[in-house]
Amino acid sequence: MSASEFESVEASLSKYISPGDLDEVRRILYGKQTRKLDFPQSATDAAAERGFDLQGCVFEASSEQLRLPRIVRVGLIQNKIVLPTDAPVLDQIAALHKRVGEIVEVAAMCGVNIVCFQEAWTMPFAFCTRERQPWTEFAESAEDGFTTRFCQELAKKYNMVVVSPILERDEIHGGTLWNTAVVVSNSGKVLGKTRKNHIPRVGDFNESTYYMEGNTGHRVFQTQFGKIAVNICYGRHHPLNWFMYSMNGAEIIFNPSATVGELSEPMWPIEARNAAIANHCFTCAINRVGTEHFKNEFTSGDGRKAHHEFGHFYGSSYVAAPDGSRSPGLSRIRDGLLIAELDLNLTRQIGDQWNFKMTGRYEMYGEELTKAVQNDFKPNIIKE
Structure with a gap:
């Protein structure tokens, strides 16, 4: 069986492990078992009709005396491109708008408050081809491009915060390209944007010739449903990147990505989950799905x-919680919508239990990192 035919780890576990053992296997692999989220029959029927995987789970916190539960539902969308990569640019964008719009409608049926799409969701992931045309034509304004306007319509229609990662063209600064996530409030207004901090230089994924490292730092967006941040793709490999979003107050960190099996799949289930544990927050790992064929060969x-x-x-998108638990992953081969109901009170509860931030010794790290970036740095090695 090829990688592009293997449905998911979860499907194989359920198929080959007895029910009694399966509970223990899931406990060891995924931590405390999450409760399955019930969906309206209309949503289940719509997902089946439209051909995408629909899953949901609930992350619960302990009841408190002084705070009510802080419940929010997040939706993670993974999808294939719809048209061939050599189709006209506007046709490709329109087809993706239609497809993702269909999935967002089901998310709304299920009461989702915040939805996040995959990295560069309006286009094929063409950056690694090194070609400029026609791929730069997919770039658009983060403030008033047609994709942002489309997301504003969705946000207003469904009272939903929309996180939309796009290829941004920054006309103010000479047409510079950025890998950007636009955050649209549930009011329909553009709350702001944040740019990809780390750019890979690994095999095909050498994107440094295509767009710049981000210059927006570690922005956190205060929404009606909680404080969120967007750690785009390659930033998940950098623990300090997650950490700084958390230090700026993020309760939920989305990680919209585009990554292939041979390169990163063994790391995928670990990194976002570890970040949730280390930073006392929820993390949402989203990966596109499918194999994208390009007309011209590239090296x-x-x-x-x-x-x-x-x-x-x-694919394999999932949600992880600060207590180390995580959801099952979406399909490896199909479009999907994962909905997770989160009680944000869990972030402080786990922080009080483990005290990772209280015991962090950040002043020591700050002092040593300041030294480490200097040209005359000498490692602190003791020799005989």
């Missing part, structure tokens, strides 16, 4: 022969 600079595709984007 990677890593010794591979010229090829027409990067590999299989393996």
Whole structure:
């Protein structure tokens, strides 16, 4: 069976492990078991009709005497491109708007408050081809481009915060390209944008010639439903990146990504989950799905022969909680919507239990990092 045919780890576990053992296996792999979220029959029927995976779970916190539960529902959307990569640009964008709009409608049926799409969701992940045309034509304004206007309509229609990662064209600064996430409030207003801090230089994924490292720092957005941040794709490999969003108050950190199996799949289930534990917050890992074929061959600079595709984007989107528990993943091969109901009180409860931030010794790290970035830095190694 090829990677592009393997449905999911969860499906295989359920198929081959007895029910009694399966509970223990899930406990060890996924932490405290989450309760399954019930959906309206209309949503279940719509997901089946529209051909995407619909899953949901509940992360509960302990009841408190002085605070009511702080319940929020987040939706994670993963999807394939709809049209071939050589279709006209506007046709590709329109087809993706339609497809994602169909999935958002089901999210609204299920009471989702915040929805996040995958990295560069309005286009094929063409950055690694090194070609400029026609891919730069997918870039648009974060403030008033047609995708942002589309998301504003969704936000107002469904009273939903929309996180929309796009390729941004910044006309104010000479047409500079950025890998950007636009955050639209449930009121329909653009709350702001945040840019990808870390750019990979790994095999095909050498994107540094395409857009710049972000210059927006670690912005956190105060929404009606909680404080959220967006750690775009490669930033998940950098623990300090998660940490700084958390230090700025993020309760939920979304990680919209585009990554293929041969490159990163063994790390995928670990990194966002570890970040949730280390930073006392919820993390939402979103990966696109499918194999994208490009007309012109391209090379990677890593010794591979010229090829027409990067590999299989393996989906497997999931949500992780500060107590170490996590949801099952979405399909590796199909479009999907994962809905998680979170009690944000869990973030402080776990912080009080484990005290990772209280015991962090950040002043010590700050002092040593300040030294480490200097040209005359000498590692603190004791020799005989």
